[in-house]
Amino acid sequence: MDQITALTEPGLPLKEWWHTATAYQIYPRSFSDSDGDGIGDIAGIISRLDYLKNLGIDVIWLSPIYRSPMDDNGYDISDYRAIAEEFGTLDDFDRLVAEAKARGIGIILDLVVNHTSDEHPWFVQSRTGVQDNPYRDFYIWRKPLTDGGPPNDLQSSFGGPAWTFDEASGEYYLHLFSRRQPDLNWENPRVRAEIYSMMNWWIDRGIAGFRMDVIDYIGKDADQKIVTDGPQLHTYLQEMNAATYGHRDLLTVGETWSATPQTAMLYSSRDRAELSMVFQFEHVTLQWDVLYGKWRPKPLDLVALKTVLGKWQRALETDGWNSLFWGNHDLPRAVSRYGDAAGYRVESAKMLATVLHLLKGTPFVYQGEEIGMTNVPFTTIEQYRDIETLNMHKLHLDAGRLADDFLKGANESSRDNARTPMQWSNEAAGGFSSGIPWIEVNENYKSINAADSVADTSSIWHHYRRLIALRKTHPVIVYGKFESWLDDDPNVFVYSRTLGTSCLVVIANFKPQPQSIEIPADIRIIGVCLSHNYEPRELGAPRLELKPYEAFAVLQT
Ligand code: GLC
Secondary structure: OOHHHHHOOOOOOOOOHHHOOOEEEEOHHHOOOOOOOOOOOHHHHHHOHHHHHHHOOOEEEEOOOEEOOOOOOOOOOOEEEEEOOOOOOHHHHHHHHHHHHHOOOEEEEEEOOOEOOOOOHHHHHHOOOOOOOOOHHHEOEEOOOOOOOOOOOOEOOOOOEOEEEEOOOOEEEEOOOOOOOOEEOOOOHHHHHHHHHHHHHHHOOOOOEEEEOOHHHOOOEHHHOEOOOOOOHHHHHHHHHHHOHHHOOOEEEEEOOOOOHHHHHHHHOHHHOOOOEEEOOHHHHOOOEOOOEOOOOOOOOHHHHHHHHHHHHHHOOOOOOEEEOOOOOOOOOHHHHOOOOOOOHHHHHHHHHHHHHOOOOEEEEEOOHHHOOOOOOOOOHHHOOOHHHHHHHHHHHHOOOOHHHHHHHHHHHOHHHHOOOOOOOOOHHHHOOOOOOOOOOOHHHHOOOHHHHHHOOOOHHHHHHHHHHHHHHOHHHHHOEEEEEOOOOOOEEEEEEEEOOEEEEEEEEOOOOOEEEEOOOOOOOOOEEEEEOOOOOOOOOOEEEEOOOOEEEEEEO
């Protein structure tokens, strides 16, 4: 994490270790199973650390590993200070932190504090029905309306009402996700104190930071139906910062579906002492249907995508910081969504990596993306495991949608696309487990797997490795000013990054058809080719003929 010392040119902005870092997200359940129970675990992760070190990773974001009934695969926590039995023990976790550190890798934990599991002792106490139980006010309880109905029509992200009636206490509790994920009452100072103390407990175990689950929800005002960007959101984040990581050198990234460039500045501006950065999702949601959302996605509109990415690059140019990602455990596989998994899988996966990794911000690679893993072609709903997909299937069918039509949407957008086991080799179950995986392995593991990718220097994996290394050696990639070109071109993305006398130009064809483009007069394609997904080409000509999904970057110094 000290590569930053290589970037000590005078006049550059304030530097943080995470400016040059590349992060890698692990979904523990699906990453590597060491004991053959079909579920990934911490010992499995440890056994793969060298793989990540060789890729050049600095930080691992671990999706939740805490004790949980796994209603939402660990995003429903029943004990914040224990490890889920299927993942291992606290000793395993400490060993993971130490082994990762020995390889220069930090571990960031998923902080899920908008809600707990309904099996968390706080909620068990809270729902005992005793109004003066000190834990009653740890959650959000409301009396029924006179007709017995819920206080309002807030909806859960997983479908259906966000209020569930609790017979024992005669009141409704709020859950913006599943019924088994009751929302914590952040207005209660005791809740906040418990959470900060828990965060410090993990910080003291040597972690490198937190990814904060739906953190834009914590300032909510449920009665006014204000969920994101609630009145107390930033007050709480500043309080959290001061009480926990503020005086330590950690990376904090908030999951904020609601973020705009303006609110991103509130979260990540240096003076505000809140977070290092946020995940924004504008480039994701712009592809959703007005009515069916992600369950009937629209075809990719490159002009709109470029507009969004460019807007975020410009907005956080001098303060704040961007995170960069195509995928995560809630999103489809990048190459299936933005590229061409059937026709040009290798070319388009490399193209997408080139475009993302040469932008300004901290890139996050989602497990399997570095070998070009694809969406999974499940043919029946029974193959799905994800609570959101299963709930939505029921709701859509109840509303009259045809099962096949829903399945088509799920094939494109279900969270399970990202959750099939990591494909390590062409052995049984893709080398993920010696047992039967908790969710089916994508059958293409025989041709798409890490062992083959690492062995082939022209693979997607090696392309990622080179891009990750470039960020460590070229300050222009870390701090260069972003400008975009040919904004109206629906097929090609052209941008430049400039820092001092260095100018990096990135050109990417997002289509399976060849493209012919006129190079804008203001930029010149001369210098050293830093990255290419085809054979290096001759540079300098005013017109370019681009091959399908061709992408390259040229540095002029
Ligand atoms: C976040 C997580 C998602 C989870 C939800 C509820 O969006 O990324 O996986 O289901 O929060 O915790």
